[in-house]
Amino acid sequence: MRVPSRSPGQPPGTPLAAAPAHRLPAEGARQPVPAATPDLDAYRAAVADLLVEVTALADPASTTARQVLLDERLREPAIAAVLDATPQGPIGARETLLLEMARYRPNPRSSAADLTALVRIYLLSRIDVMWWRDAPAFRTDAQVQASPDLVDLEWLRRRDLLRFRYQEQPVTLLGRGVRAARRQLLPDARPRTAGLRFRRARREVIALLNDIGREFARLAPPATPPLWVTSLVRSAEYQYQLRRLGYSAMVPSGHCLGYAVDVELAWFARFGVRDALAHLLLARQRAGEVNVVDEGQTWHLCLSPAARPRFRRAYEAEMGA
Incomplete structure (x- = not known):
């Protein structure tokens, strides 16, 4: 059975109704903050304007000027409305961002x-944190x-029930050797990614990825290969652990709540469909289903609380659960 892509009669690109998300009985977490309170279009536009100014002050000698810029711009209503709805609040978000910038080393x-x-990834990922501020994080691998x-x-x-692909991280020395040899023989056969640490996902996220x-x-x-x-x-x-290894893994993160995923973009350029996939994902953002963060090779997606109940129903309908 096919997962319905949108509600009956709803054309593609039409924003979803901003209804509060309802927790399902299987989950004991508190209800998340409604997603439609701040104006997310205004927030993303304000962040885009801020990034232009950050680029102009990117040299090491402009550290003080960057701090003054952030002090001013993060107080703007469009940005402050989102940061104020996160657990850290605007002051905590500002201090965390300044610390991330001070520690940043390209690698x-x-x-x-x-x-x-770095600034773009941090600020846009705060939408995830705002949406799911009351959801409990998975603290340990166990x-x-x-x-x-x-x-x-x-x-x-x-059982051929997934419409996307993935690969797991090799856990043995032999597995890592086989992966390295495969990359040398067929360097472009698969995206260059370490793979999944955990091959597990929320039901709603699976339905979203199947639909995309x-x-x-x-x-x-x-x-063309699948998503x-x-x-x-x-x-x-x-x-x-990822942060210690040099990855720009933000904290807190929608990944640690189970509602965020990263999908490959750059690899699909060799098939001529990278831009088409990007437009598809941005259309999903405009429809209110996800938050999208351009991270270069991959794009980060986070499921919105407003779309969660529908994709949970879609998963149950498709899988017969």
Whole structure:
């Protein structure tokens, strides 16, 4: 059974009704903050304007000027409305951002190619944190593995119930050697990604990815590979490990709540469909289904609370759960 892409009679790109999200009986967390309180279009536009100024002050000698700029711009109503709805509040968000900028060092592992990208990733990911501010995080790897709210993707893959692909991280020395040899022999056969630490995901997220995967398959030319997912749920324990390794893993993060995913974009340029996939994802953002953060090679998506109940129903209808 096909997961319905939108409500009956709702044309693509039409914003969803901003209804409060309802927690399902299986989850004991408190209800998240309604997603439609701040004006997210105004927030994203204000962030885009701020990034232009950050780029002009990106040199090391402009550290003080950047701090003055952030002091002023983060107080603007469009930005402050979102930051005020996060657990840290605007002051905590400002201090965290300044600390991230002070610690930033470019490296091949980081999705933040420069200081401007770091600011963009941090500020746009605060929408995720605002949406799910009351959702409990998975603190340890053991909590991720044991959670009844997460489903094993491999079980679904073997039954041809997934419309996207992924690869797991190799856990043995032999597995890492095989992965390295495959990359040397066929360097472009798969995206360059470490793979999933956990092959588990929330039911609603699976339904969202299946829906995007089907739409992508319809618009892509024949022989184009399916949608590729590079990251799903993470524990806070793993998120801090990624930070120590040099990745721009923000804290707090929608990944640690199970509502965020990363999908490959750059690899699809070789098939001529990178821009088409980008437009598809941005259309989903305009429809109110997800928050989208351009992280370069991959794009970060976070499911909105307003869309969660519909995708939960879609998962149950498709999987017969």
